[in-house]
Amino acid sequence: MLLSININNYTLVETLEIEFSGGTTAITGETGAGKSLVLDALGMALGDRADTGTIRHGKDRAEITATFAIDTIEDAKAWLSNHDFSADGECILRRVYTVEGRSRGYINGQSCTMQQLQQLGDMLSDIHSQHEHQSLLRRETHRRLLDEYTNATDLASQVASNFRDWHAAHKKLTGLLERSDELTARKDLLLFQVNELKQTDLEPTSLAKLEIEQQTLANAEQILQDSHSLLAICDQNEGANVRDSLNRALSILTGLKHKPEALSNAEELLQGGLIQIEEATREIENHIDRFEADPQRLALVEEQLALIFQLARKHRVNADQLSETLNVLESELQGLQDGGESIDALQQQVTDLAMHYEDLAQKLSAAxxxxxxxxxxxxxxxxxxxxxEGAELLIQLSPLDPGEYRASGFEEVEFLLATNPDAAQSPRQNCLWWRAISGQSGDSSRGCSPF
Amino acid sequence: MAAAHSKIPTLIFDEVDVGIGGSTADIVGQLLKQLGDRGQVISVTHQPQVAAHAHHHYLASKVIDTNSAESLMVPLDRSQRVEELARMLGGAQVTEQTRSHASELLSLASS
Known part of the structure; x- marks a missing residue:
């Protein structure tokens, strides 16, 4: 509610303070007495374009202050706190402009833009006049009036807020999907590499064992050959092996009578040597018996080693670092798979929000x-x-294309007015009706009264 | 009627009733008064019937002295309202008859 307006140096006013009350106030006076002056001045406080010609003659600046009570105007209170203006019971809009063309606006003492004065002004008052406040010619006003009349304002704001949630989620999902080809390719590569590495035992200790086995297997033929030679020397060469020679030596010593001590010692030592030789022969025979030449195993081991070194070259690391490489790739793959799950979750969220939006928007349409x-x-x-008689208002609801979402719901709302039963109904004719009621010639800047 | 449901509390009408007949003006005045019962309505008007229905009545006037002109606006009490309504009804020359007509208009409107 407008409580007061204070006008300084504006057109024919030097200083004028007017207080207003609730209810209906009529302003009358002879033509030219300045009836509309107060409303024009109020327009200035609400951010209308300033004309320096309206500054009182001989003064350098005009100043207009309008004070509103905003206790009951939730929109305005919310707007004020959203824009960091203090929002107590009264709201003071002030406009100052100078002959040099500088213009400044203030809301509750804080500097503000003209646009902010206009936005706030639209919430505080609706001026039906020569001013540019032609809200009734705007479709969004038609929609707002219908929603207010239908008590659907809360539902409409739920639709709008749901639309914003859906829109944000949808945008995020689209962004993710655009990047997803690239991510899928990376994921496939990682999956392939991880599987490839997993097929091989890459533990550094296993690698060391494998290398020793390879060396052993590669030397096996030579070892076997040497073992047979050793056996021949120790046991098998008829008449020339070490065992037979020792037996011969021992039989000579056994045949001697009255041996000197040194030879008794030698006999004892040679007997020990014979036992050692027999032990050695058994060991060699054991080795030869147990030995199985395994060229297949050798091929397998060599193949496995070749694979490991090939992988190491591919990943540009040393063979003993491959298991570490596998860990790194696996954790990256895990991350990408989790990302895939979040796309699925977002997809679900978008679907849920869309269903909720449609549900609310359909309720709003019905209302x-x-x-x-x-x-x-x-x-x-x-x-x-x-x-x-003959004038008729039609409230036309035009559905949007199916699947088109808007913050305002599923339809356009438009008030159409016919001034006689045969005339086509069009929004312009709001003004024809207005002309009809006022008898004035058409002035397109004039608004229409919303009785 | 749309305005009755509007959350915009201050409705301002700048000579929206120019050129309508007396009986229609009376209805417009009633409607504005109904709107005023629910919120705040400020209406600049030439119609005595509309002005008569208002809860409050302000008169705009211009004082011209030798050097400059000054606009004034003052609230009217009942007798001043009768005088202004009579001027609106009858023009420059206010007769006793128009004055009594104005008084009757005001009484009917506020009854």
Missing amino acids: RQQGSTIMAAGINEQLQRLSM
């Missing part, structure tokens, strides 16, 4: 459908009371 008929009937009744 508007029902409300539009009742509201149009009520307005048409008033038109008849105003002796406007």
Whole structure:
């Protein structure tokens, strides 16, 4: 509610302070007495374009302050706190402009833009006049009025806020999907590499064992050959092996009588040597018996080693670092797979939000459908009371294309007015009706009164 | 009627009733008064019927002295309202008859 307006150096006013009350206030006076001056000045406080010609003659600046009570205007209170203005019970809009063309606006003492004055002004008042406040010619006003009449304002803001949630999630999902080809390719590569590495035992200790086995297997033929030679020397060469020679030596010593001590010692030692030789022969025979030449195993081991070194070259690391490389690749793959799950989750979220939006928007459509008929009937009744027979208001709901989402719901709302039963209904004719009621010639800048 | 449901509390009408007949003006005045019962309505008007229905009545006037002109706006009490309504009804020359007509208009409107 406008509580007061204070006007300084504006057109014919030097200083004028007017207080207003609730209810209806009529302002009258002779033509040229300045009836509309107060409203024009209020327009200045609400951010209308300043004309330096309206500064009182001989003064260098005009200043207008409008004070509103905003206790009941939730929109305005929310707007003020959203824009970091103090939002106590009163709201003071102030406009100062100078003959040099500088213009400044203030809300509750804080500097603000003209746009902010206008936005706030639209919430505090609706001026139907020569001013540019032609809200009734705007479709969004038609929609707002219908929603207010239908008590669907809360539902409409739920639709709008749900739309914003859906839109944000949808945008995020689209971004992720655009990048997903690239991510899928990387994931496939990682999956392949990880599987390839996993097929091989890459532990550094296993690698060392494998290398020793390879060396052993590669030397096996030579070892076997040498073992047979050793056996021949020790045991098998008829008459020339070490065992036979020792036996011969021992039989000579056994045949001697009255041996000197040194030879008894030698006999003892040679007997020990014979036992050692027999032991050695058994060991060699054991080795030869157990030995199985395994060229297949050698091929397998060599193949495995070749694979490991090939992988190491591919990943540009040493063979003993491959198991570490596998760990790194596996954790990257895990990360990408989790990312894939978050795309699925987001997809689900978008679907849920879309369903919720559609549900709310359909409820809103139903409310508007029902409300539009009742509201149009009520307005048409008033038109008849105003002796406007033949004038008829139609509230037209035009559905959007199926699947098109908007913050405002599933349809456009438009008030159409016919001034006689045969005339086509068009929004411009709001003004034809207005002209009809006022008898004035058409002035397209004039608004229409919303009775 | 749309305005009755509007959350915009201050409705301002700048000579929206120019050129309508007396009986229609009376209805417009009633409607504005109904709107005023729910919120705040400020209406600049030439119609005595509309002004008569208002809860409050302000008069705009211009004082011209030798050097400059000054606009004034003052709230009217009942007798001043009758005088202004009479001027609006009858023009420059206010007769006793128009004055009593104005008084009757005001009484009817506020009854």
